[in-house]
Amino acid sequence: MLETKILEALQSVKDPEISTVSIIELGMLEKIEIDLPKLTVYLLPTFLGCPALEIIKANVCKAFENFKDLTEVNVEFLLSPPWTSDRITENGRKQLLEFGIAPPPQFITETGEWQVDCPYCGSIYTTLENLFGPTACRSILYCRSCKNPFEAMKPMANL
Amino acid sequence: MTNTTNEINPSDSKNSPNALHELLFQLADDDFILAYRGSEWLGLAPFIEEDVAFSSISQDTMGHATMFYQLLEGVVAINANDLAHSRPLTERRNAILLEKVNGPGHYLVEPRYDWAFTVVRNYFYVTAKKVKMDALKKGSYKPLAEAAVKVNLELYYHILHWKTWFTQLLKAGGEARTRMIAAIEKVAEDMDGVFNLGLCEKEMVESGFIESEHSLKQQWLRLMNPILDELKVTLPPFAMKSGNGRAGEHTKDLEDALSTLKEVYELDPSAIW
Ligand SMILES: [Zn+2]
Numbered sequence: 001m002l003e004t005k006i007l008e009a010l011q012s013v014k015d016p017e018i019s020t021v022s023i024i025e026l027g028m029l030e031k032i033e034i035d036l037p038k039l040t041v042y043l044l045p046t047f048l049g050c051p052a053l054e055i056i057k058a059n060v061c062k063a064f065e066n067f068k069d070l071t072e073v074n075v076e077f078l079l080s081p082p083w084t085s086d087r088i089t090e091n092g093r094k095q096l097l098e099f100g101i102a103p104p105p106q107f108i109t110e111t112g113e114w115q116v117d118c119p120y121c122g123s124i125y126t127t128l129e130n131l132f133g134p135t136a137c138r139s140i141l142y143c144r145s146c147k148n149p150f151e152a153m154k155p156m157a158n159l
Numbered sequence: 160m161t162n163t164t165n166e167i168n169p170s171d172s173k174n175s176p177n178a179l180h181e182l183l184f185q186l187a188d189d190d191f192i193l194a195y196r197g198s199e200w201l202g203l204a205p206f207i208e209e210d211v212a213f214s215s216i217s218q219d220t221m222g223h224a225t226m227f228y229q230l231l232e233g234v235v236a237i238n239a240n241d242l243a244h245s246r247p248l249t250e251r252r253n254a255i256l257l258e259k260v261n262g263p264g265h266y267l268v269e270p271r272y273d274w275a276f277t278v279v280r281n282y283f284y285v286t287a288k289k290v291k292m293d294a295l296k297k298g299s300y301k302p303l304a305e306a307a308v309k310v311n312l313e314l315y316y317h318i319l320h321w322k323t324w325f326t327q328l329l330k331a332g333g334e335a336r337t338r339m340i341a342a343i344e345k346v347a348e349d350m351d352g353v354f355n356l357g358l359c360e361k362e363m364v365e366s367g368f369i370e371s372e373h374s375l376k377q378q379w380l381r382l383m384n385p386i387l388d389e390l391k392v393t394l395p396p397f398a399m400k401s402g403n404g405r406a407g408e409h410t411k412d413l414e415d416a417l418s419t420l421k422e423v424y425e426l427d428p429s430a431i432w
Contacts, residue, residue, distance in 0.1 A: 047219060047222065047313060048219065048222030048223055048225070048226050048309065048310070048313065049218040049219045049220070049221050049222020049223070049225070050218075050222070051218075079226070079302075079305045079306050079308075079309045080305035080308065080309070082308050082309040082312055084312070129208070130208045130211060130212055131212065131316060131319065131320060132211055132212035132213075132215040132216065132316070132320070133211070133215075134211065135215070136215050136218060136219055136313075140208075154316065156312050156313075157312075158308065158312060
């Protein structure tokens, strides 16, 4: 099945900054349209100013280089529906954790407070050091149990 | 630059094309110049964590500007890069408050930037932006309504960031508070320019794109008053002392910024910015 092969190819496209998590696991894939020999991949940008989007676009095109039936591959970024962090799959959350990044919390209070566990020791005694980490989608936290700083994916919810 | 699909349906905008252009230019130009002012702080913020946070916020804001220019691209058939970099001073629609320099000096030569002014300008602006996005979300132009939902998700963190600085510096008392009060006065002098919707306000409202200036300002006050009360800050009356940017009136500060930006753009028009 061509569609299965296409999804497999997309599964091979990883987040340029987190090499173990694919764009599918991040919940960026909204839909694909096959109109042979043309393929259109619709993605949801995580953050609008994210410099990785251009790289992802190029990598998606590269993933279909060996598909003889597909001679035209387009990547479109959609604004709607907005990407939210609950789109990250269970496996994506696991991969993030293995990479040393805490997955986004699934629950945020009405005041916007959130809590994540330490990805190293699992402790709940963590404090937010900097809401804005090295990239738009991550924050920097500190574990008071194992005394390690760590990164967490920011929760993004359509409140 | 990344292309975002903008499903422009000409019928949505045919009743008031000028009003829609004007609104998109205002939104794009506001974010564009403030993101530029933010990027000038790189390496100069009060401490390293703030440097990281502020540059991340400026990157988001430039992303929003790019998206608004891309929405325009579909309506005026000029590419987003040229819209951002090649329009002359008199065609710019940003509020004058946002083009003002960060402080005396140049970012390369003896910058003596004013952090209090930056905190107040950004906090007041992002709150006004939030109020506008909420209005656009309910607006009649679908591509803009969808964009507003997306921007709002990111804006949430910007508001949190600037609110923290704003309250902490005012609560600190002493010199910090004195400088913050002075900054609030300076920002208030031109804050009306941010709410101003220009000459097409009536058509914008009648076409259902956005709510009136008056309504936007009232909602801003409703959000801000409890915070200001708690900090015992009396808000000076808002004005538009330096002129109306929505009418193409601008200062030398913008002229200088645009020529710097243009130099970089002309060196390499394909540079990602
Ligand atoms: Zn730990």
